[in-house]
Amino acid sequence: MLPFSEDAKYWEPLAAELRKVARVGANEKLDPWKLAGAFGLQVLDVHALLDKIPSHHGSHLKGHGRDKWSGGVYPIPLDDGTLICMLNPFHSRRRNKVTLMEEVSHIHMDHEPSGVSYDSHGLLVRDYHAKQEKEAYGIGAAALLPWKAFFYALNAGKSVEEMAEIFEVSSDLIQYRIKITGGSN
Numbered sequence: 001m002l003p004f005s006e007d008a009k010y011w012e013p014l015a016a017e018l019r020k021v022a023r024v025g026a027n028e029k030l031d032p033w034k035l036a037g038a039f040g041l042q043v044l045d046v047h048a049l050l051d052k053i054p055s056h057h058g059s060h061l062k063g064h065g066r067d068k069w070s071g072g073v074y075p076i077p078l079d080d081g082t083l084i085c086m087l088n089p090f091h092s093r094r095r096n097k098v099t100l101m102e103e104v105s106h107i108h109m110d111h112e113p114s115g116v117s118y119d120s121h122g123l124l125v126r127d128y129h130a131k132q133e134k135e136a137y138g139i140g141a142a143a144l145l146p147w148k149a150f151f152y153a154l155n156a157g158k159s160v161e162e163m164a165e166i167f168e169v170s171s172d173l174i175q176y177r178i179k180i181t182g183g184s185n
Helices: 004-024 032-038 045-051 054-060 093-108 132-145 147-155 160-167 171-181
Strands: 041-046 071-075 083-087 117-118 125-128
Touching: 004 032, 004 093, 004 132, 032 041, 032 093, 041 045, 041 093, 054 125, 071 093, 071 160, 083 093, 083 160, 093 171, 132 171, 147 160, 147 171, 160 171
Parallel strands: 041 083
Antiparallel strands: 071 083, 117 125
């Protein structure tokens, strides 16, 4: 049983692979923090980091820039092969859940890390690869909301808010998944 849209049909088996690595069944909740370790990701406490970086960068990330980023992986592994993952500490845990799944999906798909450069304010920013980002987000969303369980909840008439509670994700993710799978018009 696959979703209706072509993108979602492609993403679903890839998401199932992630769920298999996580050792969760079709109706079980996937915990991306547990899965991250299987992909060599160490999720850092970014609140503590923000206090240690140069003040102009920290001020930006705590203030004006706090809603302009979700998370990322530092592309150079540590000596033990571990990669460092940073999630926006100003986002909710439910929002960070899909961000972490997106980062796991980038590694699972062996995506090329994006480059970084300085913006007009002298801040480091990363390149944006739309195709990779769309794919990683779609796979991550599918891993958190596997089609069969998601379809049954949707078909049973569950509201967006009810499904967000059932799957412990944001309402925005539920709405995205409905739209991207072709679950409604």
